[in-house]
Amino acid sequence: MLFTRDLRVRDNPALTAACEAGHVVPVFVLDEAILGGPFAAPNRVRFLLDCLADLRTSLRDLGGDLLVPRGDTVSEIARLAETTHAGSLFIADERSAYAARRLAGLRRLGLDVSVHPGVTVVPPGDLTPANGDHYRVFTPYWRAWEAARWRPAAAAPEEVRLPSGVAPGPLPRLAELTSGPLSPDLPPGGERKGRERLAAWLREDAAAYDDVHDDLAADRTSRLSPYLKFGCVSPRELAVTGPDAFRRQLAWRDFHHQVAAAFPALPRDDYRPKGSRWKTDPDAYAAWRDGATGVPIVDAGMRQLHREGFMHNRARLITASFLTRDLGIDWRDGLRHFGDWLVDGDIADNAGNWQWVAGTGNSTRPDRVMNPLRQATRFDPRGDYVRKYVPELAGIEGSRVHRPWTLPPSRRPDYPEPVLLPD
Incomplete structure (x- = not known):
């Protein structure tokens, strides 16, 4: 079971399917392709380490554990598959350019690769207009998103059966992975903290979200975005439990994911070029x-x-x-x-x-x-x-x-x- 952006045990379709299939080796690879580039921002790496520690605790409570090797994801999965005699791989569906390359490499290993939803409410590509491969304007996407049939929630596994002889090893320390300044008031990461934040927000602020989410001083937004980013909370669960105005924000998130899946250059190139002449100042x-x-x-x-x-x-x-x-x-x-x-x-x-x-x-x-x-x-x-x-x-x-x-x-x-x- 390769965790990526789904660092939770609740409503995790890939994990549930893996546990139903038999013995499971849960793994998260600290990929050098990410750690060696601009995506290894110290704030996110620190939050990620919180998430991994929390996930390891949850898996241990279920009888399993979490391996966290460092290296190239495809190479590490190939090594683990050989040493544990694994024949199949379970992974969440993600559509970034990096994720597409990773999945292509994993499929070349000869494993039975099983891809499951869970990173977004509606997977990119599930909703398409009649005249194109993706929605370019939000409002028609929002209508289609609202009308879509969402997947059922995945039951949390009752047990994670780890094969004998698997040695998880220690989690790395922050200084081993990145350097640079940290924000002093970072939130703690992990599924437990994410669910605590979700429960507090539903109890105290969710009902007034439509009225207060733009009020800067009130600071009554959900503050759930880091937990969504790392999959500590299920976007589908939020869409079911949150108010309508919040569900619209989740639809915007899904909208951008389907745009990026269709136009992988979104972080680099103008989606709609205007011939802009930017200043250098x-x-x-x-x-x-x-x-x-x-x-x-x-x-x-x-x-x-x-x-x-x-x-x-x-x-x-x-x-x-x-x-x-x-x-x-x-x-x-x-x-x-x-x-x-x-x-x-x-x-x-x-x-x-x-x-x-x-x-x-x-x-x-x-x-x-x-x-x-x-x-x-x-x-x-x-x-x-x-x-x-x-x-x-x-x-x-x-x-x-x-x-x-x-x-x-x-x-x-x-x-x-x-x-x-x-x-």
Whole structure:
């Protein structure tokens, strides 16, 4: 059983099928192709190690264990299949370019490869329009997604029968896998923590989600995105239990996955080329990256990213629009920086949203610009979100915190002048 982005025992169709088939060797490969590239962001690696430790505990509770070798996935699976005399392989269905190459390599090993759903609510490719291979606009996809018949939930296995003689070995330490700064307020990873977060959100905030999920200061979003990214919670379970407005967000996630499956270059190339001429402005980019643009709502979002490895979804839209629309800097530069810090950094979702904001993706209004001051007034009217993440402005009362450059010189805080003054 090769775990990938399904690090859970509940509602995991691949794991359930593997356990029904007989003895199981559960394995997660720390692939050098990922650890050696830009995807090995310290925040995500630390969260991943939490997930693996939690998964190992859950499997041990069921009588099994988890092997975590390091190397090339195909080579490691070939080695394990030979030493354990395995004849079949169970894996979750994933459609990224990397996952497609991995699956092709695994199928060449001569094993009976069984692919199961579980990474998305509706697998990419299951829903297609009459005139194409994938949906290019969200609204018709949303209608088809709503009408689709979803798979039944998979029962959690009662037992995981590990073959004798399998030595799992210790889990690696963070310093062995990556280096670089960590966000100080990262959430803990793992299925148990994900289910605790899900239960708390359903109990306290889910009913009001439609009214409060855009309120920056309220901070009442689900905070489940890292657990979805690593499959600690089942997206299908969330779609069944969450409110309608939240289910729409899950549909957006599935939408971006089916776009990326059809257009694997989504993280690199414009989905809908506009002939954009992006600016090269290292100073403006550095100010944006460091949360020092002098535009408080933008800086608050960027500083939340660095502090928590997370950013409120509304702030993601505002900061991305400011970089691409106001500063005119390439969306790929923003995507890379988000990828360096976001615990929930999902390639399809991240690239799809950046292109949507930049006007090169799936937006039906590609010329839309999100004015940061109007966004701040609407979604942080009292300035509480800004004051939380930009302490230099903590002493400014009310909505004036969004325009510190308008204060008399004697009252201005030690805070940068705007790199660009919003209209």
